[in-house]
Amino acid sequence: xxxxxxxxxxxxxxxxxxxxxxxxxxxxxxxxxxxxxxxxxxxxxxxxxxxxxxxxxxxxxxxxxxxxxxxxxxxxxxxxxxxxxxxxxxxxxxxxxxxxxxxxxxxxxxxxxxxxxxxxxxxxxxxxxxxxxxxxxxxxxxxxxxxxxxxxxxxxxxxxxxxxxxxxxxxxxxxxxxxxxxxxxxxxxxxxxxxxxxxxxxxxxxxxxxxxxxxxxxxxxxxxxxxxxxxxxxxxxxxxxxxxxxxxxxxxxxxxxxxxxxxxxxxxxxxxxxxxxxxxxxxxxxxxxxxxxxxxxxxxxxxxxxxxxxxxxxxxxxxxxxxxxxxxxxxxxxxxxxxxxxxxxxxxxxxxxxxxxxxxxxxxxxxxx
Ligand SMILES: Nc1ncnc2c1ncn2[C@@H]1O[C@H](COP(=O)(O)OP(=O)(O)O)[C@@H](O)[C@H]1O
Ligand SMILES: [Mg+2]
Numbered sequence: 001x002x003x004x005x006x007x008x009x010x011x012x013x014x015x016x017x018x019x020x021x022x023x024x025x026x027x028x029x030x031x032x033x034x035x036x037x038x039x040x041x042x043x044x045x046x047x048x049x050x051x052x053x054x055x056x057x058x059x060x061x062x063x064x065x066x067x068x069x070x071x072x073x074x075x076x077x078x079x080x081x082x083x084x085x086x087x088x089x090x091x092x093x094x095x096x097x098x099x100x101x102x103x104x105x106x107x108x109x110x111x112x113x114x115x116x117x118x119x120x121x122x123x124x125x126x127x128x129x130x131x132x133x134x135x136x137x138x139x140x141x142x143x144x145x146x147x148x149x150x151x152x153x154x155x156x157x158x159x160x161x162x163x164x165x166x167x168x169x170x171x172x173x174x175x176x177x178x179x180x181x182x183x184x185x186x187x188x189x190x191x192x193x194x195x196x197x198x199x200x201x202x203x204x205x206x207x208x209x210x211x212x213x214x215x216x217x218x219x220x221x222x223x224x225x226x227x228x229x230x231x232x233x234x235x236x237x238x239x240x241x242x243x244x245x246x247x248x249x250x251x252x253x254x255x256x257x258x259x260x261x262x263x264x265x266x267x268x269x270x271x272x273x274x275x276x277x278x279x280x281x282x283x284x285x286x287x288x289x290x291x292x293x294x295x296x297x298x299x300x301x302x303x304x305x306x307x308x309x310x311x312x313x314x315x316x317x318x319x320x321x322x323x324x325x326x327x328x329x330x331x332x333x334x335x336x337x338x339x340x341x342x343x344x345x346x347x348x349x350x351x352x353x354x355x356x357x358x359x360x361x362x363x364x365x366x367x368x369x
Contacts, residue, residue, distance in 0.1 A: 011100070012093035019085035027078045034070055042066050099127045103134050115142040154317040158198055158331050162191040201333040205316060208340035215261060215344055219254040222262075222294060226287055229266045233274070241279035244270075247286045255294055256369045257345055265338045265349075269298040269362045272334065276360070277302030292368055293347070299361040305353040313351050314339045342366070 007013040046059050099122040106117040117138055119131045169188050172178030207213055226248045237244040273283040281301040288295055305313060305320060312318045316336040335351075342349040347366040353359065 011097050012089070015093050015096070016085065016089035019089045020082070023078075023081040023085050027074065027081060030077075031074050034074070035067070038070055039063060039067060095122075096127065098122070099131060103130060106134070106138070110138055110141065115145050151316070155202065158317070159195070162195050162198075166191045198331050198333075201331060201337065204337050205333050205340075208337055208344075213261075213340065213344055215258040217256045217258055217345075220257050220259045220262070221252070222255050222257070222287065222296075223248050223250065223252045225259055225262060226266065226285060226296070229263055229270065230285060233267065233270050237274055237283070240274060242274055242277050243282040245282060245284040247284065249287065252287065252289065252294065253368065255366060257366060258341075261341045262345075262366075265341050265364065266296070266298075268334045268338045269364070272330075272362070273298050273300040273302065273360075275330065276300065281359075289368065290365075293365045294368060296364045296366075297361055298363075299359065301359040303360075304356045304358045305351065305360050306356050307353075310351050310353060314349070 007017060042063060046062065049059075099119070102119040106119050109117045115138065118135045121128050121131050121135075166188055169178060169184060169191075173180055173184060178184050226246065230244060230246050234244055270283065270285070277283060277300045283298065283300045283302075286297045286299070303321075309320050313320070314335050315332075317332040318335075319330065319332040335349075339349050342364055345366050347364060349365075350363045352361045352363070
């Protein structure tokens with residue numbers, strides 16, 4: 001019973017037994033066929049010799065000796081085959097079992113929190129494929145874990161600044177260093193608003209990352225939606241002295257989108273364009289059908305983005321210039337959420353810039369329905 005369970009739990013034993021079965025069948029077939037047919041063949045040849053005049057007693061003796069010889073040869077062959085089975089199964093087991101053991105050991109270590117574990121690639125066969133996909137999975141887990149740690153660090157960092165600002169203002173008030181007047185309270189209110197916005201963004205981000213954003217897709221007049229957004233922001237643009245141009249066709253084929261979410265994306269892009277464009281600059285919104293999609297460009301003449309930073313602007317908490325961005329109240333989540341929203345619509349979003357100080361263009365493409 002214990003031998004049976006040992007065999008059941010060890011691949012190497014199973015391999016060995018399977019070789020043993022194959023060899024046993026081979027030996028049995030060979031023994032049976034030779035023991036049945038060899039005496040007949042022998043008799044035929046002896047009949048020819050009998051014509052040359054051999055005694056029947058000698059012939060019977062010869063026949064029994066021949067059968068014994070065959071049996072002995074078979075026994076030696078079976079022994080040799082058994083040794084071959086042992087050697088071949090050891091070699092094969094080593095080739096198959098070792099990579100599997102490596103995967104088992106690595107997955108156990110990953111389960112205990114050691115995410116750097118990778119296994120060697122044993123070749124191009126299925127075992128190699130197993131090792132490759134295992135390593136891929138380990139890499140994804142490691143990245144996710146790293147992002148989780150980063151996220152907590154980032155959130156703590158984002159909370160610290162407004163909180164310490166509120167605290168020092170309150171201390172100033174208590175100590176009588178700061179006057180108890182509207183300007184002081186407005187400072188506190190601004191920081192609280194910033195915290196509230198951060199918490200809202202974080203909630204939105206976590207919903208987006210969990211894939212929980214429900215889109216309310218309806219046929220929408222995108223031209224009207226774009227005009228509504230530009231109208232809504234025109235006062236802020238005027239305040240800062242940045243021109244807002246719009247090149248929006250009078251009619252665009254209705255598109256199935258979530259109007260509130262698309263508005264959110266566009267307000268985000270136009271808000272950024274305003275934030276990162278100094279007074280006297282221009283922001284231009286263009287919409288056009290290009291091929292099988294609707295393309296919306298938000299082009300500004302602002303601070304621009306260095307080529308090395310472009311791939312990162314959609315990462316959460318990424319800010320090209322931390323101090324400048326914080327003054328504008330940004331936490332670096334806006335573009336991350338926009339990207340999720342656009343992709344939830346089956347579209348894509350992209351940032352381009354010829355370089356620092358030379359403006360940027362953000363492009364949203366939504367497939368036509
Ligand atoms: N129109 C733009 N011009 C230059 N840089 C931009 C523009 N839009 C975004 N960025 C850069 O991308 C970063 C991420 O943008 P976003 O996710 O909206 O965060 P923030 O809250 O800082 O605005 C910004 O901090 C800024 O450095
Ligand atoms: Mg922003």
